[in-house]
Amino acid sequence: MFSPVLSIQADEYDDKIQAQTEKISTLENEQTAAENALSALETQISKTEAEVDELFAKKTQEEERLNELNSEIADLKVAIEKRNQQLKEQARDVQVNQLNNSVVEAILTADSLNEAVGRAMAVTTLVNANNEIIEKQQVDQAKLEELSLEAQEKLATIEQQSQLLQEKQESLVEARLDQEVAINELQSMITTEKKQKATFEAQKEEAIRKREAQLKAIAAQKAKDEAARIAAAEQLAAQQEAAKTATKKVETQPAVSNTSVADVPNNNTTPTTETVTPPVQESSPVTSSGWGLPVSSVSVSSPYGWRANPWGNGPSEFHEGIDLVGASGTSIYASKAGTVATTGYDASAGNYVIINHGDGYYSYYLHLSSFAVSTGQSVGQGSLVGGMGTTGGSTGVHLHFGIATSGNWSGFVDPAPLLGI
Incomplete structure (x- = not known):
């Protein structure tokens, strides 16, 4: 960038001043260009930071909605379980396969016509009440499936936004490292002595080396995380497949001989299948200190x-x-x-x-x-x-x-x- 140092001689003094003036002018022009580039970098970083803040706000909103959905799903599960228990208790009191005989017996053993009508209406009211409970179960089951689907979609959205957020952050890290390189370039351009220039050039090279090393470390960590994610996903898929197999075995077992109210032929009801959740696997092993691993596969x-x-x-x-x-x-x-x-x-x-x-x-x-x-x-x-x-x-x-x-x-x-x- 710089011309060799001129010999200081009396008859060359004017030439030395002119050369120094030209050198200073060149440095000033380069300094202006470097400052403009630095300003552009600052603008880019500010824009990226704003995008990160916006993404983080959207991600937080999605997470709050997901928590609301999970709460609604939990409430529905409690309501459905309570109705299931109510149906089981009523089934023990009135056997459906004896319902018609019960109505006839109620009428024949009545002391009066009014008593016979009252008994028949009581049995009929119980059956209608059970039908209403079953209809509510069907409505809540459908709503539960709808909310579960929405919760899955929210979770997918959160993970997508997290990926975008990670990419923005990596871009921000790279931009800031580029800024450090630009600053060192500016410092090297404004120096007028070769020794100072060499020092700043060495600092620039070190910043570039650190930048490349950090980007390499980021890439290596990203690859490591991706490999761990794939391994964990495969393990989770295997566990889910095992759970499905266990559920199918339970569903194919012979039905219990006791007849419940849900067995009443009714065009307004739809048979439902009870899902059996497999037992939770415990984390292992337990260390000598008494603590166990919070995940089954550690990375x-x-x-x-x-x-x-x-x-x-x-x-x-x-x-x-x-x-x-x-x-x-x-x-x-x-x-x-x-x-x-x-x-x-x-x-x-x-x-x-x-x-x-x-x-x-x-x-x-x-x-x-x-x-x-x-x-x-x-x-x-x-x-x-x-x-x-x-x-x-x-x-x-x-x-x-x-x-x-x-x-x-x-x-x-x-x-x-x-x-x-």
Whole structure:
């Protein structure tokens, strides 16, 4: 960029001044161009940050709606179970295959015509009431299926937005690294001494090296996460297939001989099939410290301790847990027996569960896609807590698992030694 240093001689003094003036003019022009490029980078970064904020707001809205759907689904399941119990209790009182005989007997043994009519109407009222219950069951079952489908669509939307958010964050990280390179270029251009220029050029090369190393690390981590996600998805698919096989075996078993009210021939009713859910698998193994793994397949994407800001727009941060990656919906288990201290949603933690183990320790489960427990519930080691997700401040499907000596988001310790990983 610079011409060689001219010899300082009296008869060449005017030439030296002219050469220095031209050098300064060239540097000023290059400095202006570099500042314009830097300003363009700042504008690009501001635009990307705005897009990230907008995506995060939309993602939060979808997560709140998903929680509402899950609550409605839970209420419907309770209502349906109560009606099922009511039908079973009524079936024990009136056997359907004896209904016609019961009506005839009621009429024949009556002391008067009024008493006979009253008995017949009582039996008929009971049958009509059962039919109304069955019709309500059908309506609620249809609504349950509709809400479940909408919940699945919301979850898919959240995961899609999380993927977009991750791509935006990676773009933001790359833009900021490019900005550092541009700053070093600017510093190298405004220096007038070769030694200073060499120093800044070395800094530029170091920034480029760090940029390439960080981008390579990001790509490697992304590949690792994708491999873990695929493995977890395959394992989940195998578990679901095993559950379907178990359900089919239950459905093909001979029906119970006792006849229920639902056996009454009626054109307004539709037979329903009861689905049997297979037992929850417990996490294993249990370490010598008494803690079990919260997932059946362990793949750590971010350990406990200091790490680079995953959003790419701030200083390093202290990670108060470990991140375990997997497929969306992967079962999350209680690492130790205890009582659910609280469940809830937070813009940063997403859907979370905190369990009090009664021995001075609490375990934290963050970014869940769904809940399988409620506040105050007692759980055993290996009990299902919820499904793996990417709710809250998350750029990909994973479980943030933490262990602390307090239930107030403080006193965290490294969970890895306790889990034996």
